[in-house]
Amino acid sequence: MVSKGLVGDLKAMPLTEVFQWIAFSNKNGELHLQKESDEVNIIFKNGKIVYVTSNIPNLLLGQLLLKYKMLNKSSLVKGLSLQKQLKIPIGKVLVEYNFLDEASVKKILEIQVQEVVYHILNWESGFFIFDEKQVYDTMISIPVDFLILEGLRRKDEVARFLKVFSYGSVLAVKDDNHPLKKYIDGKKSVGEIIVEKGGDEFETLEEIFTGIVNGSIKIVSEKEFVKEDDPIVKFIVALELFNKNKIYESLKSIMSILSSGYHNEQIKKFYDNMVLYITKYFTKKFGGENTVFSVNRLKLLDEKIYISPVEGYVLSRIDEYPTVAKLSKVVNITKTELFLIIDKLHKLGLLMMKNREKNKTEVMSNDILSILLDIYKRELTGELEVVSHNLTGKLFFKQGRLIFLYSVSEEFSISNFLQEKGSIIFTSSVDASEDFITFFSNFMEKNNYSFDELRGILDIYENMLFYEIISNDILSAIFVHDKTIPIEIKFDFNVLFMIFLALVNGKLKIKNEINKNSDYELLKDKIGLIAEFDNIGLIVNLLEHFDDGKISSDEIQSLNDYELSALNILLKLGYVKEYETPEFSLQELQENLNKFKQMTPEEIFGVNGDINLDKIKQQYLKFSKKFHPDLILDPQGKQLARDIFEIIKYAYDTLLQMNEKDKPKKKIDIKNILLAEQLLTSGKVYLNMGRLNDAVDSFIKAYNAFSNDEEIMIFYGYALIRKGEYEEGLKIMEMVGVEKFPEPELYAAIIEAYIKIGKKAEAKRFLDKALIKFPDKNKRFNHFSNKLK
Known part of the structure; x- marks a missing residue:
């Protein structure tokens, strides 16, 4: 029997109070905590912590085993692979297969509890749910009060340490007998020393601080500390997340390894099998990539739901492209990742399956x-x-x-x-x-x-x-x-x-759907594929043309008719796909930005003479797939993509306006009015969630659907300002009157626009109004005061 005991926000009820309530009441149950995409689950028995789990990579049990040097990477991979087959807890696998003794497993479980609790005590925001339920016997039991006191002490101490040195501080040791002598060589930074030494990070920081204070360690320079990504460690993270049924997180970890250019047959095979597993799961659950989805707009208002920018980008496109098959053509995301994003959004209640006729x-x-x-x-x-x-x-x-x-x-x-x-x-x-x-x-x-x-x-x-x-x-x-x-x-x-x-035997003719000018990549391991086709020679011969999982256009040109037909069958099965070019480099993005800056809207979209709306829209979708900033991971690259996309959007809007000039006005369509209202609501929700690009996109679409409404017009003006079209946006906002709408974001936009075009007196007038109208948002407007000084 499960009963919900406590639900809340960490801003209203700090974690220490939540822990104390559970401890003093001797509760049995599970505490779920979430801060954005980070999740932690803590199991309590009689008010004491007996087990923890998390999706945060450095808090996974496997990562802690490596950090505390209790297992090497090879042994851990073997243990996790066994767990995947046997579907039993990793601790049990490690003991039963003699990787560790029971005492060592108990020790690492206690360390994991401490590391997790110390980490989340730093959370000042997030939400929690405590479910009371029966808890069975476990290997450990740790009092909460000890962890709270120790965690808070460590938090204060680390803040004190980092006033003296940083993770980028390069250290030298004066005392040859110092316990850290083997790690300090005058070249390594604090961060590098911590990674090499392993174990309890706090204890290492404390030793360094003490050494600096007593003069046995000195800081010789500063450098940027960037923790190096080890692809094998990332693979271990992916394995452990998969075993925890965190499939989405596991896939992203594997994809990041492959996108880095690291080649490993075991990792590639794991990825191929995961792709097939996800595809079959999605097909079984939803019916396939042509299942139609719609947005649950009421659920969008739930502030407790966190989704990533990429997930938000997919969510914002569902209305226009309601199936995975259509979405995959306009977003730069693999179908496999789209399957998982759709599944996650569905589980969160943000997406609904449109009712299909139930007919066998x-x-x-x-x-x-x-x-x-x-x-x-x-x-x-x-x-x-x-x-x-x-x-x-x-x-x-x-x-x-x-x-x-x-x-x-x-x-x-x-x-x-x-x-x-x-x-x-x-x-x-x-x-x-x-x-x-x-x-x-x-x-x-x-x-x-x-x-x-x-x-x-x-x-x-x-x-x-x-x-x-x-x-x-x-x-x-x-x-x-x-x-x-x-x-x-x-x-x-x-x-x-x-x-x-x-x-x-010539009984079957297959229409060619392979683009002979493109490269293709194999999505399934060769051995498994040959077995699936019962070792038929044609498949064996075809696979010999694949080098490291890829077949080039030159190789495709050399295939005979039978082999080309076989490749078409693999394509229809989803076992091969056209090879996608990796993410743009910073240099390529900069070159594209410079090129677009020099081009007219007509040149960008290849318009020569009359405007063909269908061709412009198709080209816009291609640009969106390539350059949308939400699909670029590198922060500097994201900014370059944002600049590129603003130019593309401006060119697109300009061509649309040019096309509409000579057309007679259409009759008002009630469907367009309803659509505009929906888009306006979505834009406001996106604005509250901090997803500015999606909000701007929704406001512009709302205005294009129906412009004869003051609220739609004012938010269209807001969208133009956020796109950098300050004068055009101001004209609309001044005409409608921003004072009619009690929205702080509208005031912030109009103040910023006046500052940008040099009308500081007008900016000051609206700033004074905003400070009076929104006293709880004074911090939000203070930076404008500084700009106006």
């Missing part, structure tokens, strides 16, 4: 190859009825595997086949005109045959019929979900193997 019958395409691959990918169970000019076939699948097929057409019926082959002796007459199920049941019963005795001849029939079906044009295909064959007939055909045999 699904009409499929007329491309038999695409149908079979789709059933295989989605692991469907049911009956597929295909109709062509010369036959009607019924194929039964179980979780994507073909278990039986037969034809109801006389020419290809099982009864005719059995009699023509002459392999089966009929000891009793049967009616061949009966439907297959009745015929076959009667046939086995009256002629005293078992299924095993018929397996060989049936296998020949099945293969013959499969090749006949796959080599004909399909007129219709209908899949009935969960329908099973009502007699005990069970084959297990490898559909992929059968498709390739049909290809090699």
